[in-house]
Amino acid sequence: MNPERADVRFMQGNEAVAEAALYAGLRFYAGYPITPSTEIAEILSKRLPDAGGTFIQMEDEIASLCTIIGASLTGLKVMTATSGPGFSLMQEAIGYAVMAEVPSVIVNVQRGGPSTGLPTAVAQGDVNQARWGAHGDHSIVTLTASNLQDVFLMTVEGFNMAETYRTPVILLFDEIVGHMREKVVIPKPGEIEIIERLWTSVREGTNFHPYLRREDGRLPMSAFGGVHRYNVTGLVHDMWGFPSTDPGIAYDLLHHLVDKLENRADSMAHYKEYFIDDAQVLLISYGSAARSALQMVADRRKRGAKLGLLELQSLWPFPRETVREACEGRTHILVVEMNMGQVCHEVKKVVSRPERVFLANRFDGVFISPEDILRVLNMIQGKGV
Secondary structure, three states: OOOOOOEEEEEEHHHHHHHHHHHHOOOEEEEOOOOOOHHHHHHHHHHHHHOOOEEEEOOOHHHHHHHHHHHHHOOOOEEEEEOHHHHHHOHHHHHHHHHHOOOEEEEEEEOEOOOOOEOOOOOOOOHHHHHHOOOOOOOOEEEOOOOHHHHHHHHHHHHHHHHHHOOEEEEEEEHHHHHOEEEEEEOOOOOOOOOOOOEOOOOOOOOOOOOOOOOOOOOOEOOOOOOOOOOOOOOOEOOOOOEOOOHHHHHHHHHHHHHHHHOOOOOOOOEEEEOOOOOOEEEEEOOOHHHHHHHHHHHHHOOOOOEEEEEEOEEEOOOHHHHHHHHOOOOEEEEEEOOOOHHHHHHHHHOOOHHHEEEEEOOOOOOOOHHHHHHHHHHHOOOOO
16 A cells, blocks of 8 residues: 555454554454454454454453453553443453543443343444443543444544553443444545553562542553552552552542543543534534434524534533533534433533423434424424424
8 A cells, every 4th residue: 555645444443443443553452252243353353463463252241351451451452342231240350440540441332221132123222331331430431423433433533542540440321323434534654643551661670559549640650560569459549559448548439530531621622513504403412323313403404593502522520611611502412323312411500590401312222313303393392293
C-alpha cells in the first residue's frame, strides 16, 4: 500500500473495534465468544498474534475479565468483548478493577435481554447495567457510537481513558452497530494521540506506593512481577495496597474512586450536535438509534420543522451540564433509545422541566425507525398518530 494514501476500508462494526484496539496498542485479549460480539474475538485471534500480542479463548466471561486484569497489572494494554449474559457474569470483576484501579477495556455489543433474551436482535438495554452492575459506590466510564468511524475513535478513546484514569472503560455498542458495514478511514500512526501507561519513577529497592496520587490525580504504576513489590486487592486499601478498615482510609478511597470521574463528567464528555441552534424540539439519542433520530430530524427539517439532535457518545459519567444546557429553552425533549427509558430517566433528572421530556423507544428486537419516532413526536405535539 502507498504510505501516502489513506487506509480506507469497508468493514464491519466489530472489525472496526478490533482494528481500533490494535491502533491503541492492545497487546492482550482474553474472551469467550458470544453473539453479537463474536467477530471481535475471531478477528483478534488472527490479528493480535501477528501484531506481537496474545489472544486467549477462555472458558467463560468471568475468567476472561479476571485474566485481562492480571495481564494489565503486568503492564499490557488489555481488552475483552462480550454481549448481554456475558456482561452480567463480568460484573464482580468489573468492581474489582474499579477498586484496584486497573486499566482495562470491556466491549459489550448489546443484544436483547434479560437472560439469554434475543441473541441476534438489536437492543440498548445494558445502559444501567454498565453503570450499576457492580456493587458499591463507584463511578465508571461508558462510551458508545452510531457509525463505524466513531466506533474506531471511541475505541481508541476508551483505551486512552483507561490509562489516564486507571479504570475499567466500557464500550457499549449494539447489534446494529456491531454488524453493519461502512467505510472507515484508518488513521495513520500518530494521527490520534495514544495515551501510554504512566510508569513510576521510583527506583528499584525504594518504597513504592501504588495508590499514592500525584498532584494531577494520576497514579503511576509498576509492572507486577517487576522491580517493585506491592499488594493488589479488592478490599479497601491504603497507599501500599494493603487491606484496611480505617474509616478515614475508606472515606478517602471511595471518594477518590467516584470523584476522579464524576468531577470530570462534562470535560470528559463526547457528543455530537445536529441542527440544535434554532431547534424548538430537541431529540437526544445514542448508538444506532441516533441514526434513525438524525434521519427523522433531517427529513422534517426539509418541511420547516425546527428539530435538533444531541447524540451522546459518553453515557457514563452522565454529561449532566452538557445535557441540561442543550435542553434549555426547548418546547419538548424527545429521548430516542431501544429500552424502556434508561437514558430518558437520566435526562429528566438534570433538566429544569422534566414534564417536557418524552420517550420514543422500542425494546422488541426491532430497530427503531424514523417513522416510529415521528409517531411519538406527533402525539406529544397534539397532531395525532
